[in-house]
Amino acid sequence: MQNSAIINSIDLIESAKEVFDIEANSVLELKNRLNGDFIKAIDIIYASKGKVVVTGMGKSGLIGRKIASTLCSTGTPAVFLHPAESTHGDSGIISRSDVVIAISNSGETKELLNLLPLILRFGVPLIGVTGGLNSTLAQKSDVVLNISVKREACPLNKAPTASTTATLAMGDAIAVCLLKKRGFSYEDFLLYHPSGSLGKGILYKVGELMVKGDDIPVISQDVSFEQAIVFVSEKRLGTALLVDDNSKLQGVLTDGDIRRAVIKHPNVSNLMVKDVMTKNPKTICESELCAKALAIMEKFSITSLAVVDENNVPVGLLHIHDLLRAGVA
DSSP states (O other): OOOGGGOOHHHHHHHHHHHHHHHHHHHHHHHTTOSHHHHHHHHHHHHOSSOEEEEEOTHHHHHHHHHHHHHHHTTOOEEEEOHHHHTTTGGGGOOTTOEEEEEESSSOOHHHHTTHHHHHHHTOOEEEEESOTTSHHHHHOSEEEEOOOSSOSSTTSOSSSHHHHHHHHHHHHHHHHHHHHHTOOHHHHHHTOOSHHHHHHHHOBHHHHSBOGGGSOEEETTSBHHHHHHHHHHHTSSEEEEEOTTOOEEEEEEHHHHHHHHHHOSOOTTOBGGGTSEESOOEEOTTSBHHHHHHHHHHHTOSEEEEEOTTSOEEEEEEHHHHHHHTOO
16 A cells, blocks of 8 residues: 555645546536437436336445435435345335336446346336446446446546546436426425425515515605615614605615715715615515525625515515524525
8 A cells, every 4th residue: 555655735636636627527528428318318207107216236326316316306206226125125116107217337236237127027117327338237228328437536447436426417417407397496496495494485475574564664765865864774774765756666775875975975965865876776576485585685795675566666675684583594
């Protein structure tokens, strides 16, 4: 075994970079292999009335578990079947309406091949994910997805590294394409993630957490800047919603707008608030999910959203503090 003392930090960094290059190239090479077989695999899974049974041994099995999990969370029911356990009763999980995705880089994994007679007897569609295009698995599969790599990232070219990365990427591509084909929405995704902040986002709608009624900080855009400052201070929300004579939202005045205006205009006594307000502010409807509101706030680095109706009339204000108190943020 090589003396680790002679391997310096530069060597380690270069080795890590080489791993990244090998694995990245292995994934990029998959792009050139996308053809009718990939489309056929997607169509088979989409048309299935049952679930997807993913199976694989060793490192392929670990990747298979992740693929099954990703499929489940994106709208395609899936389970993982350990091939070694399948011949001891667990194969009963496969029904005639299912689809099987079998993963084996070599295509000759003994435990996996032992499962093939049952799959063939049931007439279940078999999608082989393999680098062995002339292997037994490839020959028995209805569709073959090629995940072969030029070499593993392991310097011995033995440990599954680049091949498992390529397999994982192929599984993600399958899941995402099915997601799009099913029209799987943002709200659908949240329904499959009921725990944590995502789950709380689906539990709450904007209308449930927003400031409403007399507490909405609405004021005319035709008031003076000084009047608006007093109003913002009184409401203690750090924001004023500025409307026209028809009560339609025209802009917002935030603490940040106030600071910038004071710096730019040393004498504010003759300044009107509509001259310094933020025009065309980000808004949201009260029927939207709070998770969506949080995403908008994070994207645009803002702390509150005006809540408006179909006529752009303010009906509330949602502040980041409201989301924090509810545990959404």
